[in-house]
Amino acid sequence: MNAEVIAVGSELLLGQITNSNARFLSEKMTGLGINVYYHTTVGDNRERLTEAIRVASGRADLVIMTGGLGPTKDDLTKETLAEYLDKELVIHGQTLDVITRFFEKRRQPMTANNKKQAQVIKGSHVFKNNHGLACGMVTDTTPSFLLLPGPPKEMYPMVEEEVIPYLAGKGGSGVEITSRVLRFFGIGESALADMFDDLIENQENPTIAPLASGGEVTLRLTAKGASLSNKKALDELESTILSSVNDFFYGYGNDPLSKVAAEKLKSSNMTIASAESLTGGLFGEWMTEHSGASSFYNGGVICYDAKVKQNVLNVKEETVRNYGTVSAECAEELAVNVKAVLGSDIGISFTGVAGPYSLENKEPGIVFLGISTPSGTKSYPLNLAGSRAQIRERAAMYGCFYLLRELN
Amino acid sequence: MNAEVIAVGSELLLGQITNSNARFLSEKMTGLGINVYYHTTVGDNRERLTEAIRVASGRADLVIMTGGLGPTKDDLTKETLAEYLDKELVIHGQTLDVITRFFEKRRQPMTANNKKQAQVIKGSHVFKNNHGLACGMVTDTTPSFLLLPGPPKEMYPMVEEEVIPYLAGKGGSGVEITSRVLRFFGIGESALADMFDDLIENQENPTIAPLASGGEVTLRLTAKGASLSNKKALDELESTILSSVNDFFYGYGNDPLSKVAAEKLKSSNMTIASAESLTGGLFGEWMTEHSGASSFYNGGVICYDAKVKQNVLNVKEETVRNYGTVSAECAEELAVNVKAVLGSDIGISFTGVAGPYSLENKEPGIVFLGISTPSGTKSYPLNLAGSRAQIRERAAMYGCFYLLRELN
Numbered sequence: 146m147n148a149e150v151i152a153v154g155s156e157l158l159l160g161q162i163t164n165s166n167a168r169f170l171s172e173k174m175t176g177l178g179i180n181v182y183y184h185t186t187v188g189d190n191r192e193r194l195t196e197a198i199r200v201a202s203g204r205a206d207l208v209i210m211t212g213g214l215g216p217t218k219d220d221l222t223k224e225t226l227a228e229y230l231d232k233e234l235v236i237h238g239q240t241l242d243v244i245t246r247f248f249e250k251r252r253q254p255m256t257a258n259n260k261k262q263a264q265v266i267k268g269s270h271v272f273k274n275n276h277g278l279a280c281g282m283v284t285d286t287t288p289s290f291l292l293l294p295g296p297p298k299e300m301y302p303m304v305e306e307e308v309i310p311y312l313a314g315k316g317g318s319g320v321e322i323t324s325r326v327l328r329f330f331g332i333g334e335s336a337l338a339d340m341f342d343d344l345i346e347n348q349e350n351p352t353i354a355p356l357a358s359g360g361e362v363t364l365r366l367t368a369k370g371a372s373l374s375n376k377k378a379l380d381e382l383e384s385t386i387l388s389s390v391n392d393f394f395y396g397y398g399n400d401p402l403s404k405v406a407a408e409k410l411k412s413s414n415m416t417i418a419s420a421e422s423l424t425g426g427l428f429g430e431w432m433t434e435h436s437g438a439s440s441f442y443n444g445g446v447i448c449y450d451a452k453v454k455q456n457v458l459n460v461k462e463e464t465v466r467n468y469g470t471v472s473a474e475c476a477e478e479l480a481v482n483v484k485a486v487l488g489s490d491i492g493i494s495f496t497g498v499a500g501p502y503s504l505e506n507k508e509p510g511i512v513f514l515g516i517s518t519p520s521g522t523k524s525y526p527l528n529l530a531g532s533r534a535q536i537r538e539r540a541a542m543y544g545c546f547y548l549l550r551e552l553n
Numbered sequence: 554m555n556a557e558v559i560a561v562g563s564e565l566l567l568g569q570i571t572n573s574n575a576r577f578l579s580e581k582m583t584g585l586g587i588n589v590y591y592h593t594t595v596g597d598n599r600e601r602l603t604e605a606i607r608v609a610s611g612r613a614d615l616v617i618m619t620g621g622l623g624p625t626k627d628d629l630t631k632e633t634l635a636e637y638l639d640k641e642l643v644i645h646g647q648t649l650d651v652i653t654r655f656f657e658k659r660r661q662p663m664t665a666n667n668k669k670q671a672q673v674i675k676g677s678h679v680f681k682n683n684h685g686l687a688c689g690m691v692t693d694t695t696p697s698f699l700l701l702p703g704p705p706k707e708m709y710p711m712v713e714e715e716v717i718p719y720l721a722g723k724g725g726s727g728v729e730i731t732s733r734v735l736r737f738f739g740i741g742e743s744a745l746a747d748m749f750d751d752l753i754e755n756q757e758n759p760t761i762a763p764l765a766s767g768g769e770v771t772l773r774l775t776a777k778g779a780s781l782s783n784k785k786a787l788d789e790l791e792s793t794i795l796s797s798v799n800d801f802f803y804g805y806g807n808d809p810l811s812k813v814a815a816e817k818l819k820s821s822n823m824t825i826a827s828a829e830s831l832t833g834g835l836f837g838e839w840m841t842e843h844s845g846a847s848s849f850y851n852g853g854v855i856c857y858d859a860k861v862k863q864n865v866l867n868v869k870e871e872t873v874r875n876y877g878t879v880s881a882e883c884a885e886e887l888a889v890n891v892k893a894v895l896g897s898d899i900g901i902s903f904t905g906v907a908g909p910y911s912l913e914n915k916e917p918g919i920v921f922l923g924i925s926t927p928s929g930t931k932s933y934p935l936n937l938a939g940s941r942a943q944i945r946e947r948a949a950m951y952g953c954f955y956l957l958r959e960l961n
Contacts, residue, residue: 152592157576157579157592158579158589158591158592159579159580159583159589160576160577160578160579160580160581160582160583160589161576161580162576163571163572163573163575163576164575164576164592165571167565167568167571167572167594168565168568168569168570168571168572171565171567171568172567172568172569173568174568175567180566181566181567182566182595182596182598182601183566183593183594183595183601183605184565184566184572184592184593184594185591185592185593185594186591186592186593187590187591190590193590193591196612197591200608204604324567324569333661334623334624334625335624335625335664335666336661336664338625338626338666339664339666342626345625345626345627346626354563354564354597354627355625356564357623358704359706365567365569419855421834421837423841424838425834425837425838425840425841425842425846425850426829426835426836426837426838426841426853426855427834428834429829429834429837429857430832430833430834430835430838432833433831433833433834433855433907433945434833434941434942435941436907436908436909436910436941438833438857439857439858442858443857443858443860443861444854444855444856444857444861444865445834445854445855445857446852446854446855446865447827447841447852447855448852449837449841449846449847449850449852449853450847450850450852450895452851452896453851453852453895456895456896457852457854457865457894486865487858487861487864487865488860488864499841499844500844501844502844528658528659528660530655530658530659531684532683533842533843533844534842535684
């Protein structure tokens, strides 16, 4: 079975709000083994709405429409669909009762507009709205049309509590779709895709989809079938993949590198302090993003100015004179000293050139990381590409990545 | 002119990410006077992508496609569209140079996949990508197809810097649309909108559109007409508005509060140092976001742990004992001492409860800011609402806002 989601509302087309309903519905349908092949968004306009219904009718088994079920003149979904299907609109008694009681309770007059909300397309199965007045429905036509209210506060619970059980009961394909996301850092999307060219080219089930986002690359593995055989297929594919790129793999799911590093630190029972020059506080900001950070992050020194490196973090004058502040030597001293000054188990440091101009005759992108743990101190030279913002972000990400390696 | 936005990517149809690109593009097109009538989302599938292109071709003057320009096999947008249009794909020399240099700089081999990213549809006008490898383009066909990369970090700046000037230059109606954005902080969107209820209700030309984003509120004033009369109309409307909400106004255009504060510091010829507890480095990160920060930002201490406040920033033990670390007294000491320890003209401090749990019997959202300048030291109590992330961000924003007032 394949589905199309049509979101109705001019505010979406004006860019005033994001279409988060389409994401929610896609996720839920995928979980039911229903393939969503298209999303469409259309405004509160009868002609264009009819056109969207016509196009979707030609290519989907299930058309899910959200929005346009409200009481006002520009809510047209039900009326337009009924006309397209050549079906009558009839009053749904239970829904009318709910609406009538709602206005009685508030001692407000009920208008003809409000009564309109109790209308359903003849022959539909009706879904109750526990958080608003507009009921949902699914038509008895081919393709079938599922009509849902637009406000997420009404639509999400209706889908969870009523629509999913209804669709699951209808059986459908019996096929489940299972996804697993593997996260990588330090390797580009194309390099990663190249390594699995054969697998991607010839894939049927399971499939591999690479995606680059925020300096990380993920591979999404997706299997279709019975739940147990899906798990087995994904396990096998994962082993194949990790046997060649294990060095760049760092985790599963949706957690970015910074969160994985923070979790690892927390579970290591060690504390860390940071000395940040080019990153200006970004690493500290990441470490303190989630609550409970005080158990592993003591704090840090943002040593942006060279004098702060020397006066607050005691970097030797001769280090600066002989090697400069952008050097492995300075990075190591910063890591060792920030650990001592803040009294932590681990010290991490970031010094380098964020750009766009060179510094100490070093090009933008030249960065040195220092990590000092109870078992010793190391430095890592990096040569990063990109804008100032990307160089800063990637430097902080490499810090998280090498820290994870140190802690493993 | 009317447009359709096609977002390409299976991850959208699986519900893994939200289609924020469609919102962004709709907002920008609306600003240019281009009506967006449909959004479509389609997966990385040649057949269904062709179908989406076919449908859009029949109903839009401009088809904007985002995503599917990457280097991997499932990036199909260019190839599918070229085939549909019966156009050749040709190598774009400048883009190939950029890609070649990118890999040379990283000392990584360039693959055939990467070279694919330098291909453009013959006859297209090409848009440079300053934040990634895939170039954008607009075809010379009817309807015209505008191809943009999918990652927002690449697409947003390409649209702002290259596509909008290009489309605006194409002119069209002869009527000019002039926009001016006024930026406010410390007042909510609905409170601001309420104040200008009459103006908004009866507006024809110029118009006022309030928008809340990232803790700030902007009012976009838009006039349609000849260029000179637009300027006059916007000047008048601006005076009317600022006569009642001048206290919350801080700037024009697209620069957020943090950038305006950094610019103001730079032009003041004073230096600043920061002591950050709950914000964890966010203020420092903002100050160092743009190059040239070393002329006004010395650095800071991330004093997340109470011991760092005492040992590194010399907060008196009795202050902590009598008032706690979340107090006006502690904020003022931190501001004074960070200035002394780092040798700057101004010290700013942030201490408070980011949540979700209480601290020292104070609720999440209770924050104290300290600002110490050559003319004295002040503290500002804040009571912020929202999530942990919002409380941290708003605390840092209030720091920028009060700093701006101090410097005015």
